[in-house]
Structures are given as structure tokens and as C-alpha cells.
Amino acid sequence: MRFSKAFIPTSKEAPSEAVLVSHILLWRAGFVSQVASGLYNYLPLGKRVLRKIENIINDEMSRCGAQEVELSFVTPAELWQESGRIEKFGKELLRFKDRKENLFVLGPTHEEMMVNVIRNRLTSYKQLPMNLYQIKTKFRDEARPRFGLMRSREFIMKDGYSFHANEEDLDREFEAMEAAYKRILERLGLEFRIVEADSGAIGGSGSKELMVIADSGEDTIAICSHCEYGANIEAALCSQRSEIPEAPEADFNKFKTPNIKSIEDLSNFFKIDSFYTVKTIAMRAIYEEEEKIVLFFLRGNDTLQEVKATNAAKALELMDVSEEELKDAGLVAGFMGPLDMNNFTCIFDEALQNADSMICGANEVDYHYVGVDMKVLKEAEFADLAQVQEGDGCPYCNGTLSFTKGIEVGHIFKLGTTYSKALKAEFLNEKGQSVPLIMGTYGMGVSRLIAAVIEQHHDEKGCVWTKETAPYTLNIMVSNIKDEEQFALGEKLYAAFRKAGLEVMIDDRKERFGFKMKDAELIGFPYTLIIGKELVNGNVQLFDRKKDEKIVIEASKAFDGVMDIVK
RNA sequence: CGGGGCGUAGCUCAGUAUGGUUAGAGUACCUGGUUUGGGACCAGGGGGUCGAAGGUUCGAGUCCUUUCGCCCCGACCA
Numbered sequence: 001m002r003f004s005k006a007f008i009p010t011s012k013e014a015p016s017e018a019v020l021v022s023h024i025l026l027w028r029a030g031f032v033s034q035v036a037s038g039l040y041n042y043l044p045l046g047k048r049v050l051r052k053i054e055n056i057i058n059d060e061m062s063r064c065g066a067q068e069v070e071l072s073f074v075t076p077a078e079l080w081q082e083s084g085r086i087e088k089f090g091k092e093l094l095r096f097k098d099r100k101e102n103l104f105v106l107g108p109t110h111e112e113m114m115v116n117v118i119r120n121r122l123t124s125y126k127q128l129p130m131n132l133y134q135i136k137t138k139f140r141d142e143a144r145p146r147f148g149l150m151r152s153r154e155f156i157m158k159d160g161y162s163f164h165a166n167e168e169d170l171d172r173e174f175e176a177m178e179a180a181y182k183r184i185l186e187r188l189g190l191e192f193r194i195v196e197a198d199s200g201a202i203g204g205s206g207s208k209e210l211m212v213i214a215d216s217g218e219d220t221i222a223i224c225s226h227c228e229y230g231a232n233i234e235a236a237l238c239s240q241r242s243e244i245p246e247a248p249e250a251d252f253n254k255f256k257t258p259n260i261k262s263i264e265d266l267s268n269f270f271k272i273d274s275f276y277t278v279k280t281i282a283m284r285a286i287y288e289e290e291e292k293i294v295l296f297f298l299r300g301n302d303t304l305q306e307v308k309a310t311n312a313a314k315a316l317e318l319m320d321v322s323e324e325e326l327k328d329a330g331l332v333a334g335f336m337g338p339l340d341m342n343n344f345t346c347i348f349d350e351a352l353q354n355a356d357s358m359i360c361g362a363n364e365v366d367y368h369y370v371g372v373d374m375k376v377l378k379e380a381e382f383a384d385l386a387q388v389q390e391g392d393g394c395p396y397c398n399g400t401l402s403f404t405k406g407i408e409v410g411h412i413f414k415l416g417t418t419y420s421k422a423l424k425a426e427f428l429n430e431k432g433q434s435v436p437l438i439m440g441t442y443g444m445g446v447s448r449l450i451a452a453v454i455e456q457h458h459d460e461k462g463c464v465w466t467k468e469t470a471p472y473t474l475n476i477m478v479s480n481i482k483d484e485e486q487f488a489l490g491e492k493l494y495a496a497f498r499k500a501g502l503e504v505m506i507d508d509r510k511e512r513f514g515f516k517m518k519d520a521e522l523i524g525f526p527y528t529l530i531i532g533k534e535l536v537n538g539n540v541q542l543f544d545r546k547k548d549e550k551i552v553i554e555a556s557k558a559f560d561g562v563m564d565i566v567k
Numbered sequence: 568c569g570g571g572g573c574g575u576a577g578c579u580c581a582g583u584a585u586g587g588u589u590a591g592a593g594u595a596c597c598u599g600g601u602u603u604g605g606g607a608c609c610a611g612g613g614g615g616u617c618g619a620a621g622g623u624u625c626g627a628g629u630c631c632u633u634u635c636g637c638c639c640c641g642a643c644c645a
Contacts, residue, residue, distance in 0.1 A: 013578055015579090037638085108645080111645080317643090512607065514603095514606055516605090517605055518605070
């Protein structure tokens with residue numbers, strides 16, 4: 001491509017609404033432009049990068065025997081009613097009617113559509129397993145799109161779906177997909193971590209997220225200092241505390257604790273470690289049919305992990321409860337405790353199992369119980385509710401956990417039969433029984449990956465694309481196009497590199513050296529071949545964007561010299 | 568959906584407190600010239616329904632009302 005003819009609107013200044021470095025640079029370098037909140041145009045350079053990433057994905061998918069399809073973006077609302085997700089997705093589903101008044105939605109993900117495609121077509125165990133995927137525009141009418149391509153409403157996702165006759169085969173495919181996703185991210189040159197994720201209300205036996213490490217990430221992940229363990233904080237586990245503080249000695253008793261409401265006040269008041277206090281958190285749990293107050297109990301030094309709590313309560317979501325509402329329910333803010341709470345659903349954190357010598361609220365203003373043995377609570381429901389903290393022990397080795405921020409670029413999921421049951425996608429097994437297909441789903445945010453690559457690969461001058469992601473591998477920069485020798489050599493090399501199949505751009509614009517160099521650095525070509533003032537000495541220079549250095553090459557050997565480095 | 572901020576040239580922004588020439592600057596763009604190794608210089612030029620609608624006023628970018636859009640924090644996010 002000739003720069004003089006290319007549509008690459010670069011800009012010295014950043015748009016005021018952009019905050020994230022990837023958003024700023026992709027905009028400034030002319031890769032994307034914004035249409036409206038959460039809607040972006042891909043300009044020629046952006047489209048090329050997009051295709052690069054898609055090619056890598058396609059390559060790795062075909063190595064795994066997955067087949068590419070393309071499903072309709074507009075999907076009949078009926079399918080969403082059938083699966084029950086039309087309510088669940090709520091306003092994120094963009095709905096509209098056609099001229100015949102039929103209701104449709106723009107696909108935010110395609111489980112329903114894919115199941116619809118294969119049901120009554122994958123009907124025998126002999127046809128299994130099957131893995132079908134697509135790379136396609138998705139639309140989710142997010143309440144709050146932000147951070148440029150990172151979280152847009154219209155975005156491009158690779159979504160794959162596999163179908164199996166049994167759980168073992170799903171496990172095998174899940175691992176194969178994990179390995180494939182790992183290879184994709186490695187080829188893209190990303191530093192990432194595959195972490196355990198919350199499987200959420202969808203159920204299924206497991207899910208993993210692919211997190212690109214970046215300070216700008218929206219997710220917090222806990223990673224082990226020693227082993228491979230990593231988990232989204234929503235699902236992270238930790239080992240049991242190794243150092244147990246000395247237990248306070250006290251017989252069971254009711255104690256006057258005037259105006260002592262917080263855990264901090266309580267541990268100061270009794271001069272004990274908050275480990276021996278019981279934290280009580282009341283939440284309003286929302287269910288499909290009803291809503292009710294659920295009480296969660298943890299050790300005072302732990303904090304409630306809301307996603308874990310939501311799962312433990314099997315609720316759709318949890319809402320905060322105001323002091324007013326607590327009072328109406330007969331609860332005393334600041335003095336709630338687990339004893340005699342038969343009227344409420346109570347869930348205890350596992351750390352409270354067999355806990356002794358505890359201090360907890362007496363459900364009476366200004367009173368706490370001391371010396372409580374949790375064993376008095378018969379048939380209490382225990383679950384993992386506490387959020388892991390930095391420094392906690394790894395659940396699998398003796399390493400410690402630290403927190404880092406990640407960008408979720410992929411999510412792979414063992415779905416099981418949730419959708420095949422809802423949409424009645426069944427096959428005949430070896431025994432001739434009709435059973436639902438067992439499914440896995442594998443998502444990867446392609447447009448988000450573009451932003452993630454730049455989040456990790458940039459400097460103060462601009463983008464630094466890796467060889468596999470760059471829109472063009474080589475930029476030939478003719479310093480002064482009025483210099484006939486420079487111009488002629490540039491054209492000659494441009495033709496030669498093109499013939500050799502290299503993705504090459506020639507900057508033949510009537511601009512000065514500095515101007516063109518700034519653009520080259522902003523755009524982030526991995527290599528720029530500078531044909532300039534050194535030519536009178538018989539030399540050209542190859543600028544390496546990542547190393548930020550120029551090496552001199554004899555002009556007569558430019559082609560081979562560059563090919564050796566660039567290929 | 569709650570809280571906050573901002574809408575003036577393609578982009579960055581001044582002007583709005585206290586209403587008053589023909590609405591400005593930088594940058595980008597066009598023409599001519601000079602220049603040619605780090606976003607050059609000189610001269611000339613094009614480009615604006617001041618987000619929109621309504622109102623107050625002799626007069627509104629500026630005041631009032633309504634509304635739309637964009638960004639940030641939070642809620643939310645298979």
C-alpha cells in the first residue's frame with residue numbers, strides 16, 4: 001500500500017473522551033473511529049489487524065478440527081423465549097420487530113442459534129463430537145459501555161460450541177480448547193493467565209477465563225507466586241489459615257456492648273483478634289418468583305464475596321438492605337448474630353465450621369454474646385463465602401496469592417445440558433435412548449484482543465505491534481521523495497518486497513523526515529526501512545520499533561538484509 | 568438506573584461569571600513559495616445552523632426551561 005493513497009487519519013492530539021491508552025492510540029493512529037457510545041468503525045489499519053487475529057484463530061481452530069460457520073446476526077425472539085434467556089438478558093438484548101410484527105433480537109451470543117442449527121441434525125452418537133464456531137459481530141446493549149474497544153456494545157467475538165455424547169468427551173474437548181486458546185494468545189504475543197472462573201447461575205461443571213495481564217483490566221485475579229493456580233476473585237480459593245491467633249477465654253455469656261457496632265470496635269472493645277468475631281451481613285436475595293432477606297455469617301477478618309454469596313443463596317442477585325428495611329424485618333443493625341435466627345435463611349462461611357470462642361451479636365441493641373461455640377447451630381448451611389485476600393495461601397501449594405488486574409479476553413465453559421434440554425436438542429446414544437447433547441462453549445473477544453494487544457504493547461510514542469498482529473510488517477520510508485535516487489530505490493524495493501509476499505507499506509508522502517517518522521512510530525510498524533540521507537554513502541537504515549534502534553544496511557544488499565531480519 | 572462533568576471548525580480548546588462589533592486561537596486542510604533526518608517556515612484561502620427545541624430581551628455562544636448526545640464513578644455485565 002502507498003501511504004499517499006491510504007486512508008490513515010492520524011492525529012497529534014487525543015480525543016477528549018478517551019481515557020485508556022489503547023483507545024487513545026488506536027484512535028490517534030487511525031485504526032478506529034467512534035460512531036456513538038460503544039460503537040466503533042474499523043478503518044483500513046484496524047480492519048487489517050482484525051483480520052490478522054481472525055486468521056490466527058481460524059488456523060488454531062482448524063488444527064483442532066473445529067469448523068467455521070456463520071449464523072444470522074438477527075435471531076428470532078422465539079428462540080430466546082424457548083431457552084428462557086429473554087428475561088434473563090433483559091435490556092441488554094436489543095429487540096425490534098420486522099414489517100410483519102415478528103419480534104427479533106440482535107445476537108449477543110449464539111447458544112440458542114447454534115443449538116437450533118444442530119437440533120434434529122446431530123441425531124446420533126456416531127456424529128459426535130462436533131465443534132462449530134464463528135467469528136461474528138455481537139450486540140449487547142450494555143448499561144455502560146466504556147474504555148473504547150474494551151467494552152463496546154457492538155463487538156466481534158469468536159464463539160464456539162461443541163457437542164458430545166458424554167462428560168468425558170466434553171472434558172477432553174475443553175482441554176483441547178484451553179490449549180488452543182493458549183496457543184492463540186501466545187501467537188498474539190500476550191502475557192496472560194488462564195484462571196478459574198465463576199460458573200454462575202448457568203450451572204455446568206466448570207469454566208475458565210483467559211485474562212490478559214494489564215493494569216487497566218476490569219477484573220481482579222488472584223495468582224499464586226509458586227504454581228500455575230490463578231482464579232478470578234469471584235471464584236478464588238485459598239488454603240486454611242496457618243497462624244491461628246490465640247483464642248480468648250470466656251464462658252458463654254451475654255455482654256453489654258454499648259454502641260459497639262463494627263467489627264473493629266468489637267475487637268478493640270474485647271481486645272481480641274477479629275478472627276474470633278462473627279460478621280453478619282444481611283442481603284436481599286432476588287429470585288425468579290420471590291425475594292427475601294438472607295443472612296450471611298463470616299469471621300470478622302473476612303469479607304463477603306458477593307458472587308460466591310449469590311451462588312450460595314442460589315439467588316439471581318443480591319441487593320443491599322437499608323437500616324430501615326432491617327428494622328422492619330426485626331433485625332438490629334450492628335448487633336446481628338446467628339443465634340435464634342430460625343426465621344431467616346442463614347448461610348455460614350466454611351471458616352466458621354467448628355469455630356469456638358466466638359463473639360457475635362445478640363440481636364439486641366447494645367448486646368453481644370461471648371464464648372459462642374458454633375456447634376450449637378445444628379444443621380447450619382455452610383458455603384465458601386469469603387473473598388480471598390492478598391497474602392493468603394494458595395489452595396494447591398505452599399505459595400501465596402497476590403492480586404493483579406486482568407482483561408477477560410476469553411471464557412471457556414462446560415455447559416452440560418442446560419441449552420440442549422431447554423431447546424430439546426437430543427440424540428440417540430448407543431443404547432438407542434434419546435438423551436440431550438452435552439455442550440461446551442468457547443468465547444473469545446476478538447475486538448477486545450486488539451485493545452489488549454495495545455495495552456501491553458505500546459510506549460509513549462505509540463503502538464508497538466508484534467509481527468503476528470501488525471497491519472503491515474514493513475514500512476519503507478522515503479525520506480525525501482524529491483530526491484530521485486531515494487525515490488527510485490524505494491519504489492524498487494517496494495516492488496521487490498511485494499513480490500516476495502511481505503506486507504509492506506511505502507511512505508511516499510511529500511512530507512519531511514520527522515513527520516513521517518512520528519507517524520511510523522505512532523502506527524507502530526514493527527520495521528521501518530529508512531531511505532534517506534545515508535543513501536549518498538550507499539546505506540539505508542532499518543528501524544526496529546520495539547527495540548527503538550536503527551541498524552545500517554548497505555543499500556545494494558537492502559532486500560536480503562531486510563528479509564533476513566523481518567521474516 | 569443513581570451521582571458528577573462536558574457539548575463552540577476534522578481534532579485540542581478560549582470566549583459563558585457581568586448578554587452588546589462580522590465568534591476566536593493552535594493544529595489539520597487547500598493554493599503559491601522556501602525548506603528536506605525528528606510533527607519546518609512565509610504569504611494567501613476554505614471551513615461554524617456555538618448539540619437541538621422553545622422562551623426572556625432592542626440584542627443570546629453567554630440568561631431561563633425542556634430535550635438529545637458523549638465521558639467519568641457506582642449499580643449492572645451469559
